[in-house]
Amino acid sequence: MFEYRVNSNPLLATWRRVAAIVVKEIRQLARDRMTFGMIVMIPLVQLLLFGYAINTDVRHIPAGLVDLSQSSYSRELIAITEASQTVDFVRVYASAQEAEQAIIRGDVKAVLYLPADLGQRLSVHPAFNRDSGHSNSQTLQPVGQWLVDGGDTVIAASIRSLRQLPLDTLAGRALKDNVPTFEVVQFFNPEQRSVVNIVPGLLAIILTMTMIMFTSAAIVREREQGNMEFLIATPVKPMELMIGKIVPYVLVGLIQVGIILGIGHLLFSVPVRGGLLTLLVAALLFIFASLTLGLVISTIAKTQLQAMQMTVFILMPSILLSGFMFPYEAMPQPAQIISEALPATHFMRMVRGIVLRDALLWNLQRDALWLAAFTLGGLAFAALRFKKRLD
Template sequence: MNAGRLFAVFRKELRQLSRDKLTFGMIIGIPTLQLLLFGFAINLDIRHLPAAVLDESNTWRSRELVAELASSQVLDFRQHVSSPQQIDNLLRSGDIGAAVVIPRDFEARLERGTEAAWQVMVNGSDQSVQAAARQLASFPLSSLQYRPGIAAVRPVEIVNFYNPERRAQINTVPGLIGVILTMTMTIFTGMAIVRERERGNMEMLIATPLSPLELTLGKVLPYVGIGLIQVTLILILGLLVFDVPVRGSLVDVYLAALVYIAATLSLGIFISTLAKTQFQAMQMAFFLFLPQILLSGFMFPYDGMPRFAQWIAEIFPLTHFLRLIRAVMLRGAGLGELWIELVSLIVFVMVMLAIAVRRFRKSLD
């Protein structure tokens, strides 16, 4: 082995890497992004979970309990309701993640100390909400010390809606639809136009009367069918292997998936206008996939993140799709109840397509 020749190849590779600004950016950007996300944004302690309270007792002790729960900062009481039906509706639509119910005989139950004195109803379709309920169950509450020794008994009943068995697959499988579509659709589409450029087919396409929009949409429309096939496969396997139900309308499931597929495809098209090679397109897709899976609420609690991280998460389409698909599949909600999430995805599609088509030029450049 000749050290001089080895050093020459080593120096050539370094120079080539230095000229590839995208690769160099990934070398610096990926570890920096992971450090910032895990260090600042990822927090397993839930804070300010939207909640409602039904206080049928309405005594000073019940009001003290609500005040102490609010001071824990785990729950953010945004609704004061007057009936259990209102709680059902709010949980189903996703407006709240939990509800505290204090019965009329609250103080009598405390005095007896043999049964649950109050309830926490949680949205079991979200694992982070279940974690918040566990935090509340271990939170010391002085208002419950009605008589000596009562604090040693945990007089709270946690009612888990939509996932009473607390099976992790119930939460994971619907989320995997979004994660798999994000990974496959963005990468496939990001590489579609770049592949034509690398293979020299772009000259032939330029000679046709196709407009940039027609060429772009024509390249990605086949992937819409691929995405719907993937959704069907996940739904079938989820039902047969993990017994994951679809409580809502299948039409709503596919409509939500179709809008999300359009969002991921538009993101892939945007990537294809930036990347020069298929390898660069794959790098950029991975770079955008990482923060989505970490900040969307799929792996870590959304409500445990600081406010600035939540603002960033709202930009990504996966955040909105997870709320949609879990609400429809697990809570039986309709798309009309989740119109904000649906509109957010549609706006994302329109913005990404507008930018991508504007950047795309029918030229050899």
């Protein structure tokens, strides 16, 4: 009679059934080593990585230098500017025109231009010559110029903070705001609109998400749906299968490129300064690289859930380490090395260079060659891992 009462208790019976399912799921999760590893590795790795890598305080911006003065004043101003650690002068140019071309190519983010008459401009500056006879109301020439890639508003803001710092240090006191110091000339985005930088970067992130997601479950889905037998029975070779899996999605990627840049231009007035053919080639290189990365994931994952988890594991670094949200120059060296392994980082530089600076493909050849090599290597790796047999 006692046993009958226990078994007839609906709450206890429900608890036992739920407990049995919980035990079963825990055991299954423990046997699925990849999923269990993702549970631990995704929060651990990304917390450590982003905790060290995310930094809005930009330092060591690669900058160029045009020093036409070659005087003790110019050498002291250069030393003071570098001591701030905001910029590192990595290139020296002979003229402002040569420096502008370097900014277009993306070799440097800013250039400090010191004119030949720097000493004369300082001699009439009220901070350095009290007997110059000039008042603050009189028009004085800027001491020099900063030529800046205004596409990245964070970097441009950091450069603007250097307008007065070197002269403050050289004069030994803080100068008044109405005293001319260094003029800042912002190329490509004089209005300092953040959307000009965000829309091209958003193109790289959206393509990363969709392209990898489309193909990351391609091989896994064939296995789970029982279609692998049909593939085994066909004369299709592994490399042919890999290429056939990614080609249909290329058109999807190009449609997304047109939608994002078209709406960005119509609604947000984001200019597209580069040639459409150059942009098409860059987009195709990145689309193929992202689809190939998805195929590599598909050959490693055993279930579609694992493929989705690995996609997220790639997507988060692509958003935070590619230069989309935080300047690449602000990251520590280890984070920059990791970001260089991501296709999104290379396309981010390419699409911003083409859309904002009218850069040619030749100017971006290093990133273009990297994406092409990544695609070929990824296809070969995916084909080697794929086995035309049932596991």
